[in-house]
Amino acid sequence: MLGLDIRSQRQKVQTWLQRMLSWAFWQTLITERLEHTTRAITGGLSTSELGALLRGAAPTEKPNPRYRLHTKSFWFHIRPRYYQRGSTWFTHTWRLGWFSTFFFMVETITGLILMIFYTPSPLVAYGNMLNILSNVPFGKFMRDLHRLGAEGMVIAVTLHMLRVYLTGSYKNPRQFTWLTGVVLLLVTLFLSFSGYLLPWDQLAYWAVTIGTSMAEAAPVLGTRVNLLLRGSPDIAANGLLRFYLLHVFLLPLLGFVFLMVHYYKVSREHGISLPAAIEEGDVPVDVRRRGEERVDFIPDLLTHEILLLALGTFIMVAAVAFFFQAPLESHANPLRTPLHTQAPWYFLWIQGMLKIGDKVLMGIILPTVIFGLLFAVPYIDEFWDWLWKRKSSRLGKNRRLGISLALVFIVIMVVLTLMGSPTWGIVTPPGQEIAQEFSPEEGEGPMQRIPYEQYPVGYFDTRTWTYPTDRPPTEFDKTFAEFKARVEQEVQHNSAWKRGEELAKQKGLDAVYGAWTITEWQQDLKQIRVTIDWNEFDPATEQLLPDEKSVFTDKTVYIHRKFGD
């Protein structure tokens, strides 16, 4: 009537229903979709191929779909299809180049997150750090990771360079790889150094002040370079902004560019070197043959790298969760030089050199020469072989001189670092030094570690105070006993104090003493006045200085009930 064939419609619905209810239909649909999606995501690998990968089995199709990935996927195209087994041996590379890259990535990610909460201005930078610590969820976590990653990167890159040197991998044809590597080392060091300033605390400010003042010593260009870096004669708003831009823009950019060039050389042009013994046939044939075998990147090395990634991440997270804390001292204060200023540890060797020679030679010329030599290592090496008409060899036994020189260089660096350790301090009278030991300007000393409640109110004098025997000693008792011992020990070891003490005894004057006057200053706030008074002896006149003229130490410390530690 209406041309509506109800019966055929019914049939259609019925067959449709049947199809919907059949298991086989769903099965093929799902497998098909799954297969399709898997291939789309993995760049052409089937599900069974994936399974084979995870089992470590041979490829399921021909031509090898895993190789195809290296042309289809951007990320895999960067990596080679296979390595020679010898070049992947753990003891050959120690995965140090890999870890350098890992830290670089960690720094990039955590750095981007920290950037959100940071403004490069002396007015607010330090406040931003406090805010990151007290107000941003996971802010402290990110900051600790970033700081730890920075130190890790310096270590990894340096060790990576050392291994490349020791395995002779910089030699022909990899000279240029080495060259870009040294650039990366410089980028790494300057990245760390420029980041050092950003928290704008005392540590940052003074470390960078020493660092940049070294540049100042350079002949001709020094003051200009310094001015360019700092933006003004002292580090202030301009300097902070410049360091910030170096740190978040220019240096990372340089780093990425050079890393790409560096890695392109490694992966595409020369491959990772074989261990010298394999390359030069210094091992039994079967070992050599095994070392030259191919190892596919997918799945063998890929799995290994994923393991390294998991391992690296876990170590970082665990370190930050359990013990590593990025330091934060008090707000930068250009007017107050800390008692001990220290460069970051990886620049201590320069500080050490500064102690033995003048600023220009030790602070500028020698470091420049050292880095110049580093750049030139492969070329000097070649020249040396040419000079003695030798064939180039990477084997340790043929490089006795080169390896000995490296070891001597390492020893010198370690010694210089140790020498450089605490420096640039102002010479302080011993009384002040003792007070500083018990309550340092920065961080926590023994006095800060005494819990608030255990500070008794009263006057305590090393001449009269005795260690309690009738009750268990408190933290205060223990610390004050140390203080007393320290003051008395100074009298024994410091000749001026000792002589002063003898003269004072003859005259019936007071002995050397230290005292703490502890007051409940405000609610939840105690004041501890530390005084140390000694009989100052003037070696010139062999006389005691009158009370008027002699210095004595008077330091006021405040402890709040809830300042934490």
Place this chain on the structure above:
Amino acid sequence: MIRTQITIGLLLTVLSMVLVTLIGLNENARLARTTEEQMARSIMRGAALFNTNCVVCHGEQGQGIPGRCPPLNTPELFDTKNGRVPQTGWSGSLPDYIRSTIAQGRLRSTRPDQYPGNTATDPAGVAAAMPLWSQQYGGPLRDDQIQDITNFILNWGKAPGRMAEVPEPPQQTPEQRGQRLFTSLGCAGCHNPQASGDGGLPCPNLGNISNVAATRVQGKSAQDYIHESIVNPSAFIVPGYQDNIMPKTFKDLPTDQIDAVIAYLMTRKQQ
């Protein structure tokens, strides 16, 4: 090999995630604790800054120096209904009042009858009641330091007016005790006990007072003169200085304190 590596990798990833979760669960408590600790540290820093910058005028414990500077450790400051904030017509909060007073100083005293200072009437145009402190206006302190001092002053608000009892060494000479009292009583806020200089205030230097005092009033020993200067400053006005600047309230001090201060001042002499 591949399977072992994948298993270990998975395990490590799970462990990392567990750790991050643990950190996350603890995060709110940690943030709250850090905020509290930062406040505590701020008060500690503020106490030290107050000690180096403000005590000469406001007294060691903010008790003020009569005739010179108002007390800060006083219920009047913390009484936001009838206290200093409404009295001065300040429309902001108490912390703002304190912060901005420190930052900008006081060009002109709001209580000239009690505390002198007015740049407008000072011939040299410098004698403000209180100098400014913020680096923004050319003062010596950063704004975060001013915030620290503000936090410290506000901490008095928990028990305003309470004076801490400072323990004294049992065996000290009167001179040593007097030296402490000279500072804590506020004399040092006006007088410089060192060899020379007046500390920028219109008050006589006391670096040689033990010699000077003997010559001031015919027939009066140095001790007696100093005693009189403290308990009755108007009896003799040092030439070139004004009456009514040195407070007259010291006559109420316990005699042992006055004697200790005199003993200390008697050590102030130049050859």
